Amino acid sequence: MSEALFEVRTHRPENIRVRIPGSKSYTHRLLIAAALADGPSEVSGCLRSEDTLLTAEALRQMGISVKDHGDGRMDVEGRGGRLPGASEVVFLANSGTSMRLLSAIAGLGEKTSTLDGNARMRQRPLGDLLDALGQVGIPARSLPETGCPPVVIGGGSRRGGALSIACHLSSQYLSGLLLMAPCLEQGLDITVTRGPVSRPYIKMTLEILKKMGVSFSSEGDTRYRVPGGQTYRAGNYQVEPDASNASYFFAAAAVTGGSVCVEGLSLGSVQGDLGLLGIFEKMGCTVTSDSHGICVRGGDLCSVDVDMGDMPDMVPTLAVVAAFAKGTSYIRNVAHLREKECDRLSAVATELNRMGGSVRIVGDDLEIDGGCPLHGARIHTYDDHRMAMCFSVAGLRVPGVVIENPACVAKSFPNFFDVFARVMG
Numbered sequence: 001m002s003e004a005l006f007e008v009r010t011h012r013p014e015n016i017r018v019r020i021p022g023s024k025s026y027t028h029r030l031l032i033a034a035a036l037a038d039g040p041s042e043v044s045g046c047l048r049s050e051d052t053l054l055t056a057e058a059l060r061q062m063g064i065s066v067k068d069h070g071d072g073r074m075d076v077e078g079r080g081g082r083l084p085g086a087s088e089v090v091f092l093a094n095s096g097t098s099m100r101l102l103s104a105i106a107g108l109g110e111k112t113s114t115l116d117g118n119a120r121m122r123q124r125p126l127g128d129l130l131d132a133l134g135q136v137g138i139p140a141r142s143l144p145e146t147g148c149p150p151v152v153i154g155g156g157s158r159r160g161g162a163l164s165i166a167c168h169l170s171s172q173y174l175s176g177l178l179l180m181a182p183c184l185e186q187g188l189d190i191t192v193t194r195g196p197v198s199r200p201y202i203k204m205t206l207e208i209l210k211k212m213g214v215s216f217s218s219e220g221d222t223r224y225r226v227p228g229g230q231t232y233r234a235g236n237y238q239v240e241p242d243a244s245n246a247s248y249f250f251a252a253a254a255v256t257g258g259s260v261c262v263e264g265l266s267l268g269s270v271q272g273d274l275g276l277l278g279i280f281e282k283m284g285c286t287v288t289s290d291s292h293g294i295c296v297r298g299g300d301l302c303s304v305d306v307d308m309g310d311m312p313d314m315v316p317t318l319a320v321v322a323a324f325a326k327g328t329s330y331i332r333n334v335a336h337l338r339e340k341e342c343d344r345l346s347a348v349a350t351e352l353n354r355m356g357g358s359v360r361i362v363g364d365d366l367e368i369d370g371g372c373p374l375h376g377a378r379i380h381t382y383d384d385h386r387m388a389m390c391f392s393v394a395g396l397r398v399p400g401v402v403i404e405n406p407a408c409v410a411k412s413f414p415n416f417f418d419v420f421a422r423v424m425g
């Protein structure tokens with residue numbers, strides 16, 4: 001399959017309506033919270049992609065029954081915060097969210113669990129989370145002593161207490177701690193010493209706690225207190241469509257001057273990646289929303305200067321759109337892009353430059369000169385779903401864009417190319 005290519009055809013979408021599968025971030029969180037809840041839950045609208053199915057399988061390995069109906073519904077038998085732990089190595093491929101959230105959850109395990117990933121995951125950091133777990137008596141170590149997987153966690157104290165943690169590399173450490181905290185005897189009193197980056201994902205985690213009956217308090221972005229001895233309320237929970245994966249369709253309208261509506265999304269959602277729409281408006285697009293969804297119409301694009309520390313996954317999408325805008329765009333505060341599925345700062349710059357663009361990495365920022373004459377190219381995707389999806393958008397405007405290894409979209413949007421080919425001509 002790695003030999004396969006996707007050849008993009010230029011096309012301007014007009015009045016296209018599209019449905020996007022469920023949110024990856026919500027699916028991971030709801031499955032985990034349901035696993036800790038006090039009885040059976042049904043989570044519907046789940047994303048069924050490589051990463052979320054890995055989270056479901058990991059929970060099974062740790063002793064939780066998860067039944068996948070195959071249509072987005074998953075039945076999860078929560079055990080009231082009890083977690084036996086996994087006897088076999090839990091393999092999480094390159095799913096950072098699974099690895100970080102489940103490493104914290106494994107800390108609740110009666111026995112130790114070993115969590116591992118693929119070669120790239122073995123380079124993605126986790127050390128600050130392991131340190132934090134250690135501060136409250138939970139055994140947590142990186143086997144290669146690099147702070148990266150494979151990690152061995154759990155089989156220790158369930159007391160909880162106060163800890164401090166740096167979250168400048170990832171917010172996922174904090175989301176993991178917040179999710180496990182109510183199941184500890186004393187809960188957790190968390191101080192964030194650096195960061196956090198990607199703050200909307202923390203808000204999403206807190207939203208789930210609240211929705212499932214768990215109380216907590218917070219002060220700004222750096223202090224969180226979750227009392228212990230609480231249980232998540234089992235019930236029926238619904239996952240909304242994935243705003244990050246909707247971005248490729250919004251961007252399609254932006255770069256072509258066409259119009260696209262994504263159904264089932266609302267501007268009131270806590271999915272932080274919807275913030276990209278405000279940026280598209282500043283660049284010259286028109287954004288409208290109603291009870292059916294959100295629509296974008298492209299216009300004459302101008303450059304932007306934006307801090308994207310809270311929206312890392314939208315940087316590749318924005319970079320592609322900026323390449324078609326008038327003037328130089330500055331995408332700031334995105335050092336954490338180096339820790340993703342690939343080094344996304346370097347990958348985005350290399351591939352846009354391969355198409356004749358002019359993109360520079362300056363410190364922790366990306367600078368993109370818009371309006372360069374772009375030409376077709378065979379795009380390397382670095383086994384990164386977001387690279388495959390955002391460069392497909394470039395191909396709507398530039399003839400001859402060919403996407404290598406399109407199958408890498410299985411991570412978050414397995415039928416992306418079917419949907420894309422159907423609605424983009």
Ligand SMILES: O=C(O)C1=C[C@@H](OP(=O)(O)O)[C@@H](O)[C@H](O)C1
Pocket residue numbers: 024025026096097169170171172175197198201312313336
């Ligand atoms: O918590 C989450 O669901 C996510 C948090 C973000 O990661 P970081 O916090 O590591 O930036 C994001 O990039 C990832 O796709 C999903």
Ligand SMILES: C=C(OP(=O)(O)O)C(=O)O
Pocket residue numbers: 051094095096097098313340341386412
């Ligand atoms: C960074 C991403 O995911 P993860 O951290 O879960 O691998 C992503 O989906 O862009």
